[in-house]
Amino acid sequence: xxxxxxxxxxxxxxxxxxxxxxxxxxxxxxxxxxxxxxxxxxxxxxxxxxxxxxxxxxxxxxxxxxxxxxxxxxxxxxxxxxxxxxxxxxxxxxxxxxxxxxxxxxxxxxxxxxxxxxxxxxxxxxxxxxxxxxxxxxxxxxxxxxxxxxxxxxxxxxxxxxxxxxxxxxxx
Numbered sequence: 001x002x003x004x005x006x007x008x009x010x011x012x013x014x015x016x017x018x019x020x021x022x023x024x025x026x027x028x029x030x031x032x033x034x035x036x037x038x039x040x041x042x043x044x045x046x047x048x049x050x051x052x053x054x055x056x057x058x059x060x061x062x063x064x065x066x067x068x069x070x071x072x073x074x075x076x077x078x079x080x081x082x083x084x085x086x087x088x089x090x091x092x093x094x095x096x097x098x099x100x101x102x103x104x105x106x107x108x109x110x111x112x113x114x115x116x117x118x119x120x121x122x123x124x125x126x127x128x129x130x131x132x133x134x135x136x137x138x139x140x141x142x143x144x145x146x147x148x149x150x151x152x153x154x155x156x157x158x159x160x161x162x163x164x165x166x167x168x169x170x171x172x
Contacts, residue, residue, distance in 0.1 A: 012042050012063045013087040016126055017105035021094055029159060032105050044070050047128060049139050054128065120146045
């Protein structure tokens with residue numbers, strides 16, 4: 001990778017960002033995962049929670065001058081946005097077909113994000129799922145990490161109930 005390209009990537013936003021895409025009457029909750037690849041390039045995947053589609057790989061991802069651009073050819077979509085200086089919010093536009101819809105992603109802060117190389121346990125990471133019962137569907141997101149002493153820690157977000165970072169309770 002060229003030095004100029006590497007210099008542009010040193011300050012790339014990383015972590016998990018959540019946003020809600022208002023497509024007509026449908027609301028789609030999206031999770032955008034940004035990370036730096038082994039070669040230093042920007043890597044992006046997207047989860048669409050209502051649709052149960054996870055890890056949609058961006059074919060193209062770039063970040064320069066506070067602008068983030070993503071191409072997701074498998075779903076015929078593009079995202080272009082401006083990243084705030086603290087990397088907390090990405091204001092942008094989702095384009096798919098002839099539609100262009102405003103979309104704001106906010107960085108998830110429920111648990112400390114760790115690079116896969118920092119993981120001690122294979123279960124560390126962000127896990128998502130949904131429970132369907134009695135005609136209701138509730139989406140959950142589980143953050144699993146480790147603390148400074150090497151013990152597993154976790155937090156659970158109930159996405160539909162607006163309850164982030166609930167710590168688990170242990171019973172004997």
